[in-house]
Amino acid sequence: MSLINTVFLVLLGMMAASVFLQAQWPQLKPFLHKLTDYQGTLGVAGVVWSAAWFIVLLIQVGYVFISTLFYVACIAVLLGLGLVLGGQNFNQWLGESQQQRVQQWRERLLPHQTGLGLAALALGALQLLWMVF
Numbered sequence: 124m125s126l127i128n129t130v131f132l133v134l135l136g137m138m139a140a141s142v143f144l145q146a147q148w149p150q151l152k153p154f155l156h157k158l159t160d161y162q163g164t165l166g167v168a169g170v171v172w173s174a175a176w177f178i179v180l181l182i183q184v185g186y187v188f189i190s191t192l193f194y195v196a197c198i199a200v201l202l203g204l205g206l207v208l209g210g211q212n213f214n215q216w217l218g219e220s221q222q223q224r225v226q227q228w229r230e231r232l233l234p235h236q237t238g239l240g241l242a243a244l245a246l247g248a249l250q251l252l253w254m255v256f
Contacts, residue, residue, distance in 0.1 A: 125250060125253075125254050126254070127172065128172070128176060128197065128201075128250060129247050129250050129251050129254070131165075131168070131169050131172055131201060132197060132200065132201060132243040132244070132246055132247035132250065133243070133244060133247040134158065134165055135165060135166070135169050135201065135204040135205065135208060135240070135243055136200075136204065136239075136240040136241065136242070136243025136244040136247060137151075137155060137158060137240065137244070138155070138158055138159055138162050138165065138204075138208055138240070139204050139207060139208060139236045139237065139239050139240025139243065140236075140237050140240025140241050140243075140244065141155045141158075141159065141240075142237065143237050143240070143241070162208045162209070163208065163209050163211055163212035164209070164212065165208065165209065166204065166205045166206070166207070166208030166209020166210065166212065167205065167209040167212050167213065168205075168209075169201050169202070169204055169205030169208070169209065170201075170202060170205035170206065170209060172201065173198050173201040173202045173205060174202075176194070176197075176198055176201070177198050180194050180195075180198070193246070193249070193250075196242075196246060197246050197250065200239055200242045200243045200246060201243070203232050203235070203239050204236075204239050204240065204243055206225065206228050206229055206232055207229060207232045207233060207236050207239065210225055210226065210228075210229040213225050
C-alpha cells in the first residue's frame with residue numbers, strides 16, 4: 124500500500140508542478156507531456172485512493188501521532204491534487220449541484236496547484252525514505 128501511495132503522490136505532484144519542473148529541468152518536458160495525457164484519470168484515482176487510505180488510517184488509529192499527522196498531510200495533498208487534476212472527469216458522474224461544488228473546490232485549489240505538487244513530491248520522498256529505513 125505504501126508503494127502505491129508513493130507512486131500517486133509523485134505522479135500527481137509532477138503533474139501539478141509540471142510548469143515549475145519544466146522550468147527547472149527542461150529535459151523532463153517529454154515525460155511530463157506524456158504524463159499529462161492521463162491527468163484526469165490519475166486525478167480521479169487519487170481521490171478514490173485517498174478515501175480508501177483515510178478509511179485504513181481510521182481503522183489503524185493506534186499509530187504514533189507524528190505518523191498520523193504525516194498521513195493526514197499526504198491524504199490532504201492527494202485529495203487536493205485529485206480534485207485539481209481530475210475535477211473535469213467528475214462531471215460525467217455527478218449531478219449539476221455536485222458538479223458546481225466540485226468546481227468551487229477546484230477553483231479554490233487551482234492557485235495552490237504548484238505548491239500542492241511540490242508538497243506531494245516532498246511527502247512522497249519522505250515516505251520513500253520511511254519505507255527504506
